[in-house]
Amino acid sequence: MSPWRTFGLCLLLxxxxxxxEDTASLLxxxxxxxxxPLKFGxxxxxxxxxxxxxxxxxxxxxxxxxxxxxxxxxxxxxxxNRYYNSTIGRDAAFWLKNIWDNLTSQQAYxxxxxxxxxxxxxxxxxxxxxxxxKPDEIIIIGGHFDSICHGINCLNSGVMQAPGANDNxxxxxxxxxxxxxxxxxxxxxxxxxxxxxxxxxxxxxxxxKDIATSYRLQNHNVVAVLQLDMTSGGQxxxxxYFVNDHVDQQLTNYVxxxxxxxxxxxxxxxxxxxxxxxxxxxxxxxxxxYASVFPIDHHITDDPFNEIxxxxxxxxxxxSTTKMSKFAKLGLIFTQELSQAKLDDDTECQP
Numbered sequence: 552m553s554p555w556r557t558f559g560l561c562l563l564l565x566x567x568x569x570x571x572e573d574t575a576s577l578l579x580x581x582x583x584x585x586x587x588p589l590k591f592g593x594x595x596x597x598x599x600x601x602x603x604x605x606x607x608x609x610x611x612x613x614x615x616x617x618x619x620x621x622x623x624x625x626x627x628x629x630x631x632n633r634y635y636n637s638t639i640g641r642d643a644a645f646w647l648k649n650i651w652d653n654l655t656s657q658q659a660y661x662x663x664x665x666x667x668x669x670x671x672x673x674x675x676x677x678x679x680x681x682x683x684x685k686p687d688e689i690i691i692i693g694g695h696f697d698s699i700c701h702g703i704n705c706l707n708s709g710v711m712q713a714p715g716a717n718d719n720x721x722x723x724x725x726x727x728x729x730x731x732x733x734x735x736x737x738x739x740x741x742x743x744x745x746x747x748x749x750x751x752x753x754x755x756x757x758x759x760k761d762i763a764t765s766y767r768l769q770n771h772n773v774v775a776v777l778q779l780d781m782t783s784g785g786q787x788x789x790x791x792y793f794v795n796d797h798v799d800q801q802l803t804n805y806v807x808x809x810x811x812x813x814x815x816x817x818x819x820x821x822x823x824x825x826x827x828x829x830x831x832x833x834x835x836x837x838x839x840x841y842a843s844v845f846p847i848d849h850h851i852t853d854d855p856f857n858e859i860x861x862x863x864x865x866x867x868x869x870x871s872t873t874k875m876s877k878f879a880k881l882g883l884i885f886t887q888e889l890s891q892a893k894l895d896d897d898t899e900c901q902p
Contacts, residue, residue: 606737607887611816611880613732619875622724623783624866627716634713635697635751635758636671644673644696647723647748651678654727657734668761673697673750675758678730682743682890688772689743690889692729692882693759694722694779695752695832701860712862717848717869722779723748725875729882740890742774749832752780753860759832767839775802776843777885778833782878783869784856785849789877792824792847797834799842806844809884817884819877824851846881848874 626633630643644665651663660681665674676696682688698715705711714720726746733744751757766773785791793803810819824847829835833843848871849856858864866872 614879619724623720626720627714631714633698635673640673648676675750676748678746680744683739685742691745691776693747696748699753716866717784721783725878728879742890756835759835763835763839773841776836778845780831783872788871794845795823802842802844
């Protein structure tokens with residue numbers, strides 16, 4: 552029996568009465584069996600699978616382009632170098648944590664914390680919206696907060712500059728917007744949602760590797776992971792690409808299905824691109840056998856973002872800041888759909 556079906560049967564047995572002797576023994580076995588992490592590939596999520604789809608459409612209207620623009624500008628100028636193993640990179644992470652503290656203070660079920668890494672200074676930052684009915688099932692939306700500059704032209708008046716406006720202040724700005732709308736406009740999710748600003752991605756996915764490894768060791772039940780890394784580039788305002796390596800293909804198919812279903816409000820065309828290596832934090836989760844999906848703003852090879860990892864990755868060089876609104880809407884759809892999605896094994900007892 553698959554982990555998904557064992558999980559579903561245990562839920563069914565624990566909820567239904569009366570039960571016979573054989574069922575009672577199976578229920579006892581369920582109670583003794585340690586939880587098995589659910590994997591998206593066997594989940595059987597239906598599309599659409601929401602209780603009140605109109606609420607999703609209403610929440611999309613709350614996406615504010617001016618807030619997104621302001622966040623990218625603030626992050627990339629106030630902390631124009633967020634290097635993972637520096638005091639300024641550490642301070643930048645605690646600055647973000649303070650912002651998330653203020654946002655999560657609006658709701659009793661929400662909180663922000665840091666994840667300390669043993670080998671470098673910058674912590675990762677995590678905001679958690681605890682699920683109302685399925686708190687142990689986790690949906691993650693994440694992106695890296697650190698930045699880097701390569702080459703000989705990284706100094707400005709002797710100070711290292713790595714503004715990282717697109718890579719990846721834009722992804723953090725999108726997460727901020729999704730988090731704001733969840734906490735101000737939406738009800739408590741059914742499943743737990745975690746927002747993760749990873750440290751040390753530019754040095755080899757260091758922060759996300761630590762977190763994903765920790766979650767696997769603790770047997771955390773991560774249902775799906777959405778990676779946001781570069782959301783304001785590309786030559787066409789409504790075009791995005793789905794990375795098709797180091798991801799879960801079924802989850803990718805599910806998310807492209809969401810794009811198709813909500814096309815009238817998203818106005819997105821999409822295609823696929825191959826990184827040919829573990830090009831962002833999604834790969835850390837895939838390595839731990841969790842399902843991840845990675846939409847990106849440009850075709851990595853045919854339409855490269857030439858300012859990446861330079862002093863020129865600034866707001867003035869972003870080609871499509873309005874694309875951030877589309878990523879924010881996709882993030883809202885992703886988290887709302889999956890926080891309420893029904894599994895094929897979900898069964899309600901009849902009186």
